[in-house]
Amino acid sequence: MHRVTALxxxxxLFVLAAGGVAQAAEPPKADPAKAEAPKGLFLLTxxxxxxxxxxxxxxxxxxxxxSGLPPEPVALALSGVPAGWKIDILGSGQPVAAAMPGVNQxxxxxxxxxxxxxxxxxxxxxxxxxxxxxxxxxxxxxxxxGSETPAKLSLKSRLPSLRGTPRSSFEYTVSVSNDSGxxxxxxxxxxxxxxxxxxxxxxxxxxxxxxxxIEAGQSKDIKVKVTPPRDVKAGDYPVLVRVxxxxxxxxxxVTLQISGQGKLALSTKDGRLSGEATVGxxxxxxxxxxxxxxxxxxxxxxSGSVPSGWKVEFNPKTIQSVAPNEKKDxxxxxxxxxxxxxxxxxATFRANGRGESSSADFRITVxxxxxxxxxxxxxxxVALLVLLxxxxxxGRR
Amino acid sequence: MPPSAAVRVGSPxxxxxxxxxxxxxxxxxxxxxxxLTLFVIVFGAFPVASSLQQLRTVVGADAYLFLRIFTIAPExxxxxxxxxxxxxxxxxxxxxxxxxxxxxxxxxxxxxxLSQPIxxxxxxxxxxxxxxxxxxxxxxxxxxxxFGAGLLLLGLPPRGVExxxxxxxxxxxxxxxxxxLAVSMLFSVVFRSTATSALCALxxxxxxxxxxxxxxxxxxLGFVPNEIRSVDQLLSLQELSLAxxxxxxxxxxxxxxxxxxxxxxxxxxxxxxxxxxxxIVGAPLxxxxxxxxxxxxxxxxxxxxxxxxxxxxxxxxxxxxxx
Numbered sequence: 001m002h003r004v005t006a007l008x009x010x011x012x013l014f015v016l017a018a019g020g021v022a023q024a025a026e027p028p029k030a031d032p033a034k035a036e037a038p039k040g041l042f043l044l045t046x047x048x049x050x051x052x053x054x055x056x057x058x059x060x061x062x063x064x065x066x067s068g069l070p071p072e073p074v075a076l077a078l079s080g081v082p083a084g085w086k087i088d089i090l091g092s093g094q095p096v097a098a099a100m101p102g103v104n105q106x107x108x109x110x111x112x113x114x115x116x117x118x119x120x121x122x123x124x125x126x127x128x129x130x131x132x133x134x135x136x137x138x139x140x141x142x143x144x145x146g147s148e149t150p151a152k153l154s155l156k157s158r159l160p161s162l163r164g165t166p167r168s169s170f171e172y173t174v175s176v177s178n179d180s181g182x183x184x185x186x187x188x189x190x191x192x193x194x195x196x197x198x199x200x201x202x203x204x205x206x207x208x209x210x211x212x213x214i215e216a217g218q219s220k221d222i223k224v225k226v227t228p229p230r231d232v233k234a235g236d237y238p239v240l241v242r243v244x245x246x247x248x249x250x251x252x253x254v255t256l257q258i259s260g261q262g263k264l265a266l267s268t269k270d271g272r273l274s275g276e277a278t279v280g281x282x283x284x285x286x287x288x289x290x291x292x293x294x295x296x297x298x299x300x301x302x303s304g305s306v307p308s309g310w311k312v313e314f315n316p317k318t319i320q321s322v323a324p325n326e327k328k329d330x331x332x333x334x335x336x337x338x339x340x341x342x343x344x345x346x347a348t349f350r351a352n353g354r355g356e357s358s359s360a361d362f363r364i365t366v367x368x369x370x371x372x373x374x375x376x377x378x379x380x381x382v383a384l385l386v387l388l389x390x391x392x393x394x395g396r397r
Numbered sequence: 398m399p400p401s402a403a404v405r406v407g408s409p410x411x412x413x414x415x416x417x418x419x420x421x422x423x424x425x426x427x428x429x430x431x432x433l434t435l436f437v438i439v440f441g442a443f444p445v446a447s448s449l450q451q452l453r454t455v456v457g458a459d460a461y462l463f464l465r466i467f468t469i470a471p472e473x474x475x476x477x478x479x480x481x482x483x484x485x486x487x488x489x490x491x492x493x494x495x496x497x498x499x500x501x502x503x504x505x506x507x508x509x510x511l512s513q514p515i516x517x518x519x520x521x522x523x524x525x526x527x528x529x530x531x532x533x534x535x536x537x538x539x540x541x542x543x544f545g546a547g548l549l550l551l552g553l554p555p556r557g558v559e560x561x562x563x564x565x566x567x568x569x570x571x572x573x574x575x576x577x578l579a580v581s582m583l584f585s586v587v588f589r590s591t592a593t594s595a596l597c598a599l600x601x602x603x604x605x606x607x608x609x610x611x612x613x614x615x616x617x618l619g620f621v622p623n624e625i626r627s628v629d630q631l632l633s634l635q636e637l638s639l640a641x642x643x644x645x646x647x648x649x650x651x652x653x654x655x656x657x658x659x660x661x662x663x664x665x666x667x668x669x670x671x672x673x674x675x676x677i678v679g680a681p682l683x684x685x686x687x688x689x690x691x692x693x694x695x696x697x698x699x700x701x702x703x704x705x706x707x708x709x710x711x712x713x714x715x716x717x718x719x720x
Contacts, residue, residue: 339672367686370689
């Protein structure tokens with residue numbers, strides 16, 4: 001039903017527009033070959049026949065053009081205003097009664113049409129007249145009450161499908177057109193799979209926006225940035241971009257083609273990145289190589305940097321493949337140098353595989369052997385034995 | 398048991414208790430103890446007070462703030478507490494021990510004591526223990542003053558590790574005092590004149606404090622080759638110098654105290670740059686590692702104390718006391 005009225009209204013508009021040509025003292029001749037423009041006073045408007053809404057204010061832009069005549073004050077008047085309607089002639093926002101365009105110059109005017117709430121449907125004819133001492137011109141305007149084109153929006157995207165890894169950000173440039181006859185503030189929203197984040201920015205701006213004003217008949221470019229969650233599996237994900245304003249909506253489906261990517265992580269079983277080692281003796285630690293990404297990683301090579309004179313060995317040295325969400329144990333054997341001094345040292349272990357790498361700093365507390373402590377106790381024992389021997393030999397005198 | 402002229406029966410410790418108690422009460426009630434207390438206050442509390450003044454102005458997270466009271470060098474007086482103790486403990490020990498035996502002899506009370514059912518063993522050991530406990534009382538009092546002042550002025554309690562390290566420091570300090578007490582008792586046994594014994598003990602103290610570092614350096618210089626070709630040569634020279642220095646009990650005491658009170662100390666000897674690579678600078682050693690590191694020094698102090706006492710004992714046992 002709504003659509004039928006809209007169709008009828010546009011048909012009526014078309015018919016009326018054909019009749020409503022701006023009247024001039026001399027009919028304008030659009031001939032580019034002629035050097036001289038047509039002389040006279042003209043009243044111009046883009047849409048002489050318009051739809052107005054009951055109880056609302058519509059502004060009609062009108063231009064008063066003086067072509068080749070000496071400037072003179074021109075009185076402006078309206079006739080045929082229906083009862084209850086209020087139409088003001090505005091110039092620069094103020095009510096005006098006369099205008100004075102210079103030679104070959106325009107004066108912009110607005111008609112502020114205030115339609116009463118009880119206005120009856122149908123067409124009303126209003127004539128705007130401009131009357132100077134020399135010339136006179138009239139502009140008939142037709143206002144159709146009640147039926148008008150509803151807000152209409154459309155969405156377009158040049159690149160509706162993008163490809164990337166879970167870590168890349170997907171930016172779609174979408175142009176939103178306001179196809180209706182009035183300015184609209186368009187609300188933006190997007191619907192994607194769970195945990196997908198979408199943000200809107202305007203053109204090249206960096207501010208996030210949730211709505212954007214678009215003038216009648218204009219279109220604006222907005223950027224939709226979709227950030228998938230890091231742990232998303234490879235596959236195609238649709239995101240529905242939706243714009244809405246005053247009952248009109250438009251939808252556009254963009255697609256994210258996410259390919260998998262591996263992500264290496266190096267840790268230990270209990271997450272503790274410290275251990276103890278004795279000087280000159282081999283200590284074993286178990287490292288865990290895991291793949292937090294979405295694609296398998298092949299040929300992961302283990303390496304490590306330890307203080308000079310130390311030895312480090314991995315078993316296995318190379319891991320064939322680590323599947324996503326898989327954990328593999330690697331034994332690492334660290335032997336502190338014979339000359340190492342007790343204390344804390346840093347050893348760095350690394351896992352490298354096909355562009356992915358991860359490293360972990362391992363704190364090793366080196367302890368020394370207790371053999372010298374026992375020797376010390378032995379020395380004290382010998383001293384005590386000497387004393388005991390002296391007591392036995394010379395004692396109790 | 399080797400054959401001997403005298404038949405030795407009974408425990409050598411008979412009478413140890415009365416001798417020890419009498420010696421202790423004599424020491425504690427003497428003017429000498431008053432002088433010792435004065436020593437403690439002047440040489441101990443003064444550096445601590447000024448280092449506390451400095452610590453209070455320092456704002457910083459230090460896991461071992463309490464131990465810094467002992468080790469920090471105050472700006473006003475360039476004498477850290479530990480250095481002061483290194484200086485004053487031998488003086489206290491010599492003061493307590495230089496006349497322990499020969500004064501009894503000169504007062505002719507020795508034969509009177511020995512006519513009681515008391516062995517010479519018990520007499521000497523009792524005198525030594527009495528002196529050591531007196532020294533320990535003074536040192537514990539000083540230690541408690543430092544801790545109390547630290548609690549009051551820093552306003553934070555020490556951690557368990559800090560208390561353990563400070564207690565270790567106390568033990569080392571008492572052992573160090575014991576060495577010098579044994580030295581002075583040895584001289585008091587050897588020389589009949591108290592003045593000679595005091596002079597010899599103080600002379601040895603001065604020798605180790607002033608002369609010995611220079612002599613050790615001179616000896617090391619004698620071993621320096623025409624040109625030093627490798628790091629190992631330099632290292633061996635340094636180690637020789639250190640080994641000579643360590644013949645002085647003062648060096649042993651200082652090293653042991655550094656190892657205990659500076660937990661960041663990793664080694665007491667020279668350290669190569671290659672050994673430093675990869676090491677986390679400033680990471681404190683665990684307490685057991687620190688103890689292991691200073692254990693040779695502590696061993697040296699305790700063993701030399703026992704050996705010196707044994708020497709004094711042997712000489713005393715062989716002396717004629719009836720005069």
